[in-house]
Amino acid sequence: MRDHIDGTDEERRLNILVAGGAGFIGSHLCDALLGQGHRVVCLDSFLTGSRANLEPLRNHPDFSLIEQDVCTPVDPGIQLDRVYNLACPASPPRYQADPVHTMMTCISGTGNLMRLAGEHGARFLQASTSEVYGDPERHPQQEDYWGNVNCTGPRACYDEGKRAAEALCFDWLRAGKGDVRVARIFNTYGPRMQPDDGRIVSNFLVQALRGEPLTVYGAGDQTRSFCFVTDLVAGLMALMEVNPNPGQPVNLGNPGEFTVIELARMVQELTAASSPIVHRPLPTDDPRRRRPDIGRAAELLNWAPRVPLAEGLRETAAWFALTLGRDLPQAPA
Ligand code: NAD
Numbered sequence: 001m002r003d004h005i006d007g008t009d010e011e012r013r014l015n016i017l018v019a020g021g022a023g024f025i026g027s028h029l030c031d032a033l034l035g036q037g038h039r040v041v042c043l044d045s046f047l048t049g050s051r052a053n054l055e056p057l058r059n060h061p062d063f064s065l066i067e068q069d070v071c072t073p074v075d076p077g078i079q080l081d082r083v084y085n086l087a088c089p090a091s092p093p094r095y096q097a098d099p100v101h102t103m104m105t106c107i108s109g110t111g112n113l114m115r116l117a118g119e120h121g122a123r124f125l126q127a128s129t130s131e132v133y134g135d136p137e138r139h140p141q142q143e144d145y146w147g148n149v150n151c152t153g154p155r156a157c158y159d160e161g162k163r164a165a166e167a168l169c170f171d172w173l174r175a176g177k178g179d180v181r182v183a184r185i186f187n188t189y190g191p192r193m194q195p196d197d198g199r200i201v202s203n204f205l206v207q208a209l210r211g212e213p214l215t216v217y218g219a220g221d222q223t224r225s226f227c228f229v230t231d232l233v234a235g236l237m238a239l240m241e242v243n244p245n246p247g248q249p250v251n252l253g254n255p256g257e258f259t260v261i262e263l264a265r266m267v268q269e270l271t272a273a274s275s276p277i278v279h280r281p282l283p284t285d286d287p288r289r290r291r292p293d294i295g296r297a298a299e300l301l302n303w304a305p306r307v308p309l310a311e312g313l314r315e316t317a318a319w320f321a322l323t324l325g326r327d328l329p330q331a332p333a
C-alpha cells in the first residue's frame with residue numbers, strides 16, 4: 001500500500017537496491033520503501049536472512065530478488081537511484097562463525113556496491129554500527145568519538161570491518177565520486193529476528209517462551225540501548241533522503257539505556273515466565289556500556305525514536321510467540 005507517493009507521480013518513484021534485504025532490518029526496510037511506492041531490488045545471499053521475511057513481498061509487482069553474495073559483481077538489471085548496504089551478519093556468534101568472510105563482506109562488498117552506486121549516479125547508504133566505538137571510554141557515544149576497538153580480538157572482523165567500510169565511504173565522498181551516507185546503528189530489535197540468531201532480545205524472548213533459563217553473560221551489569229526496528233527504518237530512510245550534510249556519520253538508536261539484567265527481568269515479567277536467570281561467561285571484548293547521543297540525528301534529520309522498550313518488546317514477544325507456536329499471556333489492561 002502506498003502512503004507517500006501518488007500513483008501518478010512517476011518521477012518520484014525510485015529504483016532502490018537493498019543489499020541484505022532478506023535480513024531482520026533489511027526486510028522491514030523493503031516493506032517501508034515499497035509502501036512509499038518505490039521499486040525495490042533485494043540482494044541477499046541468505047547467510048543470516050530468511051525467505052520467510054520476504055514472504056509478504058513475494059508477489060509484489062515492484063519487488064524483485066537477486067540471490068548472491070555481495071562480494072561478487074552485482075547486476076541489478078535496472079537503473080538505480082538509491083543503494084542501501086545492509087548486507088552483513090550482525091549477531092556476534094553469526095559474524096564470528098566465518099570471520100574472514102565477515103571482513104570481506106564489509107570491505108569487498110561495500111566497495112562493490114559503492115562502485116555500483118557510482119556507475120548509476122545513485123545515492124549510497126552504509127549500515128555501520130555502534131561497534132565502531134568498541135568498548136567506549138566516552139559515554140554516551142557521540143559521532144566525533146574515535147572509539148576503543150581491539151583490532152586482534154574475535155569481534156574485530158565485524159568492528160574493524162565496519163570501520164574499514166566507513167573509511168571507504170568517506171574516501172569515496174572526499175574524492176567526489178558519489179553521495180554517501182553512513183548510519184551508525186545501535187542495538188535494534190523487533191519481529192523477524194531469527195530465533196537462533198544469538199542476540200540478546202531474541203535469545204531472552206525465545207528462552208522465556210520455551211520455558212528455558214535466560215542466559216545472562218557475565219554479571220549482567222553491562223548496558224545496551226535498544227531501538228525498535230520501525231524507528232530505526234524511519235531513521236535510515238530519513239538519512240538517505242533528507243540529510244543535508246552527507247559528510248558526517250549519524251548515530252541511529254534509542255538512548256534509553258538498560259543493563260542486561262534489567263532486560264532479563266522485563267522479559268520475565270512480560271512473558272510471565274518461570275524461567276530462572278543463569279549466568280554464562282562474558283564473551284571476549286564484550287562492550288561494557290553503550291548509549292547513543294542522537295543529537296545529530298535530531299538536528300539533521302528531525303528524527304527521534306518513538307517506541308518505548310516495553311512496548312517494542314511486547315510486540316516482538318507476540319511475534320515470536322506466533323512464530324514458535326507458544327502462548328503469550330495478555331498484557332494487563
Ligand atoms: P541480519 O543478519 O538479520 O541481516 C543481514 C542480511 O545480510 C541477511 O539477510 C544476510 O543473509 C545478508 N548477508 C550477510 N552477508 C552477506 C553477503 N556477503 N552477501 C549478501 N548478503 C549477505 O542483520 P540485521 O540485524 O538486519 O542487520 C542489518 C545491517 O545493519 C547489518 O549490516 C548490520 O551490521 C547493521 N547493524 C545492525 C544492528 C542491529 O542491532 N540489528 C546494529 C548495528 C548495525
Ligand code: UDP
Nearest residue numbers: 092198199200201203215216217222260286
Ligand atoms: N547477552 C546476554 N545473553 C545472551 C545474549 C547476549 O547476556 O543470551 C549480552 C551480551 O554479552 C552483550 C549484550 O547482551 O553484553 C548484547 O549482546 P548482543 O549479542 O545482542 O549484541 P552486541 O551489542 O554485543 O553486539
